[in-house]
Amino acid sequence: MISTLQKTIRPVWAVRGLHKSAVAALKRPDPEDTVTASYGRFISEVKPQHLSSLVLHRSKRMVLDSIGVGLIGSTTDVFELALQHCQHMYAPDDISSVYGRRGSRLSPTLAAFVNGVATHSMDFDDTWHPATHPSGAVLPAVLALSDMMPNSKPSGPDFLLAFNVGIEIQGRLMRFSHEAHNIPKRFHPPSVVGTMGSAAACARLLSLDHSQCSHALAIAASLSGAPMANAATQSKPLHIGNASRLGLEAALLASRGLEASPLVLDAVAGVAGFDAFYEDYVPEPLESPNDGHVFLLEEQDMGFKRFPAHLGMHWVADAAASVHKLLVGLGPGTVSPSQVQRHPAQSPQIKVHQQAIPRI
Amino acid sequence: MLRKGITESFGAAIHALNTTKLTDGVISRSKRMMLDTLGVGLIGSRTAVFNKALTYSQSFKSDERSSVWGKSQITLPPPYAAFVNGIAVHSMDFDDTWHPATHPSGAVLPALLALAETLPSRPSGLDLLLAFNVGIEVQGRLLRFSREAFNIPERFHPPSVVGVMGSAAASAKLLALSPAECIHALAIAASSAGAPLANAATQTKPLHIGNAARRGLEAAQLAQMGLEGNPAILDIPSGFGVYYKDYSPSAMTVPASGDFKWMLEDQDIAFKRIPAHLGMHWVVDAALAARAKLENTARNVDLRQIRRVTLRVPPSKYVDCPLPATEHQARHSFQFNASSALLDNKVTVSSFSEAQINRPALKELLSKVKVETPKDNQPSFDKMYCEVEIETDQGQSYAARCDTFYGHWRKPLSQEDLVDKFSVNASSVLCSEGVEGLIDVVGNMERVRECSILGSYLRLTSSQQEQCYSQRRL
Numbered sequence: 005m006i007s008t009l010q011k012t013i014r015p016v017w018a019v020r021g022l023h024k025s026a027v028a029a030l031k032r033p034d035p036e037d038t039v040t041a042s043y044g045r046f047i048s049e050v051k052p053q054h055l056s057s058l059v060l061h062r063s064k065r066m067v068l069d070s071i072g073v074g075l076i077g078s079t080t081d082v083f084e085l086a087l088q089h090c091q092h093m094y095a096p097d098d099i100s101s102v103y104g105r106r107g108s109r110l111s112p113t114l115a116a117f118v119n120g121v122a123t124h125s126m127d128f129d130d131t132w133h134p135a136t137h138p139s140g141a142v143l144p145a146v147l148a149l150s151d152m153m154p155n156s157k158p159s160g161p162d163f164l165l166a167f168n169v170g171i172e173i174q175g176r177l178m179r180f181s182h183e184a185h186n187i188p189k190r191f192h193p194p195s196v197v198g199t200m201g202s203a204a205a206c207a208r209l210l211s212l213d214h215s216q217c218s219h220a221l222a223i224a225a226s227l228s229g230a231p232m233a234n235a236a237t238q239s240k241p242l243h244i245g246n247a248s249r250l251g252l253e254a255a256l257l258a259s260r261g262l263e264a265s266p267l268v269l270d271a272v273a274g275v276a277g278f279d280a281f282y283e284d285y286v287p288e289p290l291e292s293p294n295d296g297h298v299f300l301l302e303e304q305d306m307g308f309k310r311f312p313a314h315l316g317m318h319w320v321a322d323a324a325a326s327v328h329k330l331l332v333g334l335g336p337g338t339v340s341p342s343q344v345q346r347h348p349a350q351s352p353q354i355k356v357h358q359q360a361i362p363r364i
Numbered sequence: 365m366l367r368k369g370i371t372e373s374f375g376a377a378i379h380a381l382n383t384t385k386l387t388d389g390v391i392s393r394s395k396r397m398m399l400d401t402l403g404v405g406l407i408g409s410r411t412a413v414f415n416k417a418l419t420y421s422q423s424f425k426s427d428e429r430s431s432v433w434g435k436s437q438i439t440l441p442p443p444y445a446a447f448v449n450g451i452a453v454h455s456m457d458f459d460d461t462w463h464p465a466t467h468p469s470g471a472v473l474p475a476l477l478a479l480a481e482t483l484p485s486r487p488s489g490l491d492l493l494l495a496f497n498v499g500i501e502v503q504g505r506l507l508r509f510s511r512e513a514f515n516i517p518e519r520f521h522p523p524s525v526v527g528v529m530g531s532a533a534a535s536a537k538l539l540a541l542s543p544a545e546c547i548h549a550l551a552i553a554a555s556s557a558g559a560p561l562a563n564a565a566t567q568t569k570p571l572h573i574g575n576a577a578r579r580g581l582e583a584a585q586l587a588q589m590g591l592e593g594n595p596a597i598l599d600i601p602s603g604f605g606v607y608y609k610d611y612s613p614s615a616m617t618v619p620a621s622g623d624f625k626w627m628l629e630d631q632d633i634a635f636k637r638i639p640a641h642l643g644m645h646w647v648v649d650a651a652l653a654a655r656a657k658l659e660n661t662a663r664n665v666d667l668r669q670i671r672r673v674t675l676r677v678p679p680s681k682y683v684d685c686p687l688p689a690t691e692h693q694a695r696h697s698f699q700f701n702a703s704s705a706l707l708d709n710k711v712t713v714s715s716f717s718e719a720q721i722n723r724p725a726l727k728e729l730l731s732k733v734k735v736e737t738p739k740d741n742q743p744s745f746d747k748m749y750c751e752v753e754i755e756t757d758q759g760q761s762y763a764a765r766c767d768t769f770y771g772h773w774r775k776p777l778s779q780e781d782l783v784d785k786f787s788v789n790a791s792s793v794l795c796s797e798g799v800e801g802l803i804d805v806v807g808n809m810e811r812v813r814e815c816s817i818l819g820s821y822l823r824l825t826s827s828q829q830e831q832c833y834s835q836r837r838l
């Protein structure tokens with residue numbers, strides 16, 4: 005079925021097509037000048053002394069809160085299920101610790117997985133703006149990796165640096181789109197930026213070179229993205245667990261020389277990289293840590309939860325508590341449901357949170 | 365949440381499909397897919413990306429172990445066996461391709477074989493065929509939920525979107541999960557879907573298939589342990605619909621009595637003759653035909669007399685690569701494949717080695733290649749064509765066009781050529797007993813008592829000649 009054309013006649017319609025030649029290849033951007041390369045360089049060059057005292061203080065609060073919610077999270081059903089899965093399908097491995105279980109250790113990525121699940125199991129973990137739960141994706145991975153490093157265990161400053169790199173990268177990536185500034189509708193943010201943050205943090209802790217750091221991010225991009233529909237289900241904590249695990253995995257694979265797209269963060273028309281996860285996307289390079297770089301945590305503090313529920317619930321609960329105070333004063337009075345005729349709640353339009361009578 | 369019962373119908377269908385619903389047509393086609401997949405997986409076990417993944421995977425401990433294709437001594441935890449074997453299958457871009465576009469078998473078969481080796485129920489060949497076809501069918505159904513899926517992709521690499529769902533469905537079938545558990549396997553798998561296209565044409569691309577296999581298997585296992593996800597995952601736009609710009613799902617029904625219409629019966633699969641992106645097959649066939657014309661008129665083919673080569677191809681950025689630097693880029697380059705075909709009069713496995721990519725004669729020819737994307741050339745594997753036109757210094761012009769390459773679903777590989785491709789691939793790693801054993805077992809799969817016997821043959825490497833004799837069993 006191979007048809008032929010006349011030897012000497014060149015069809016006229018061919019002229020309308022696009023013309024490309026090898027010369028065009030020379031006009032591609034210098035590989036060192038890309039957004040992706042700037043991220044690789046930042047991760048490999050940043051040092052503990054680049055952390056200001058405010059960033060140190062804020063990130064220590066995050067670490068403490070994250071460990072706490074992870075520990076109480078280790079008492080949940082979903083954590084137990086995830087742990088049993090790992091112990092059954094794999095086997096105990098005397099490397100990385102598991103939250104709340106003295107006798108159990110797992111191989112590093114699996115420990116990162118279950119500890120990440122624990123952290124997000126009660127929706128009790130920290131929330132940032134733009135919205136994501138940054139610590140749960142990073143801390144379990146960094147802890148698991150620290151347990152794995154054979155001879156030179158990381159110092160406190162190295163550990164905090166890696167943690168902050170993981171947070172910073174997440175914040176920067178979320179600023180690439182307007183979509184990320186609103187409560188999400190398509191992809192659950194921790195599954196998008198959390199994996200990238202974990203990869204960055206682990207690449208930093210492993211002291212990978214700038215090229216390996218870039219590839220760690222690119223490998224992680226292929227492991228990112230989970231739909232919002234699984235939020236408000238038992239699977240949601242796995243989004244954080246997997247972000248942590250797969251980011252660590254990406255960094256480990258990069259350390260073995262695995263390579264991926266050198267343009268994953270840059271917006272290349274017709275071939276989606278990290279921009280696959282967003283409707284609008286404008287990436288910016290990350291400046292060198294020596295060039296007046298300021299960590300986002302310096303400018304944008306973290307939200308910690310007082311009770312284990314989606315962040316939006318905290319506004320509603322505080323408002324309801326204020327109404328309660330108006331009704332019964334500051335004493336130990338109660339409001340009887342029969343006294344309440346109607347309570348219209350005004351809240352932003354968020355489908356997944358509008359559950360009149362939740363089933364679980 | 366508006367539930368149209370679509371996810372529910374998938375759970376019910378996966379559970380309800382049984383071996384009586386398998387038709388001769390679908391068995392025959394799926395056995396060809398299995399054989400081809402094993403072959404490309406075996407030759408893929410020689411690649412650098414496979415070795416990196418294998419080294420990484422060996423750091424995990426487990427009680428249950430599954431075979432690594434092409435390795436006589438190494439076993440891995442089942443999810444990681446699925447991971448590395450899936451990577452091997454896609455490592456050279458040599459595996460099957462369907463329409464709408466995806467590589468369906470690599471996401472499913474490695475997961476099923478890894479799982480089958482550990483199940484106390486010891487599934488038969490027919491059980492394997494059923495689970496395999498469930499995995500393929502689910503992928504085909506999901507691909508028809510959007511128009512976007514019908515064209516060559518731009519955002520997400522399809523195997524990473526539908527492959528993990530197929531693997532979850534197939535694994536759920538082999539594990540005989542309840543309808544509710546099947547639903548949750550799909551829901552859990554959806555949270556593992558979606559890798560961006562930018563990693564195609566890189567060393568990470570094979571991991572998209574490896575991870576699809578692995579994570580689909582894990583999703584089914586987690587569902588078996590009672591983990592739940594969103595039971596309307598296929599129904600709602602914030603579920604599986606996030607991966608597509610237009611999304612219109614429909615239910616899957618299995619008639620209680622009477623025939624089930626498998627998609628594989630309506631839409632056959634393409635097998636590759638060259639370890640490169642499917643689009644390259646058109647351009648190579650056209651280039652070889654144009655070269656033949658040049659050879660007919662000029663007695664000595666002097667390629668230095670070529671002034672310009674024009675390729676008329678569909679628009680697809682990730683396979684438009686004028687000067688590939690790596691083997692991965694070379695497999696995704698219209699320009700490279702056309703030039704290799706013109707220079708060597710063939711394109712084979714060895715055309716993509718570093719030495720071959722860096723040949724000065726090839727680079728010189730590449731500098732003369734020009735790509736055009738005519739408006740009538742649609743970026744769909746069902747509709748595209750390729751034209752190659754050679755212009756010489758003397759002003760002569762030789763052109764040829766390929767509408768359907770040999771191996772495409774419209775022009776399927778003969779059984780002889782399919783088995784031949786498998787033999788060449790498998791022989792790079794296995795001894796002849798292993799090669800022939802696999803041809804025999806797959807050829808008679810519907811009569812095989814225990815499908816895990818495939819694992820024994822997949823480990824009969826040629827460096828272990830004594831093993832070929834000691835492990836002979838039926």
